[in-house]
Amino acid sequence: MSKKHKETIQKQFTKTVEAFAKYAVRDTPEILAEKVEFVKPQATDLVLDVACGPGAFPLALAPRVRFAMGIDLTFEMLRQSRAFQAERQIANAAFVSGEAEQLPFPDGTFNLVTCQCSFHHIPKPELALKEMLRITRPDGRLFLIDTVAPESDAKFELHNKIEKLRDPSHTLSLRLTTYLRMFEEAGVEVTRQGLRRRPRSFNQWMLRAGLEPHHKRYQETRRLLEDSIAGDRAGFSARPQGEDIEIVHNEGMFLLARQAEGWEK
């Protein structure tokens, strides 16, 4: 990753740590619980959550596994994760600093490696996937969650343009077909897949990026989104709701395992 992109990520997530922690951790317990059930954690699991942000996912997994670690490149996010850990008195978790593309662990360290809502920030997601696979035991699992972009070229472009205007650290939301191709190329197979519609408030989504109605970037993003409503040209299924707008993110959840050797198609 370039120094410039790393600094953009760190700046964005240092600025937004409080808002992000509020909406990503405290206000969505039922969605977190759904994701924990989806991954079917085992009491013997050693877990690493990559790009853990404020630690919501590893802290939700910790009571169900042997040990859960989180890694992130934004120091303030790690500080917030440790504060949530202390608040909940969770002993079997730890948070360390590092990058998804260069994970500081030997091969085969973990038997469950997860990454939630972060691949769209990573310029070369195939490198992060390769690293996640390297540190996973041969019989281990990977779990990837992220927003999925529309397949149509025009919608895909506008969708990512809106995302990037809202948050300069956004690189690219990928299409479902891109994910599936990337998994195939990495030698992993999807053992369980879920696609969910996640409706959310536009204003809350903007607050999570540190933007309020008086900010120029809020206004520009809102204008672009409103212009896309007729014909759903950006794939957000946006619907005005009073002063606010309801938008929908399509979220993909992929439980992955190494392809069995000698497996014939």
Ligand SMILES: C[S@@+](CC[C@H](N)C(=O)[O-])C[C@H]1O[C@@H](n2cnc3c(N)ncnc32)[C@H](O)[C@@H]1O
């Ligand atoms: C949208 S937040 C998601 C946080 C968390 N996974 C969640 O779902 O609540 C993205 C996080 O990814 C981190 N991040 C982005 N690129 C990264 C990279 N290459 N390596 C490690 N962390 C990264 C950011 O610092 C930020 O905390």
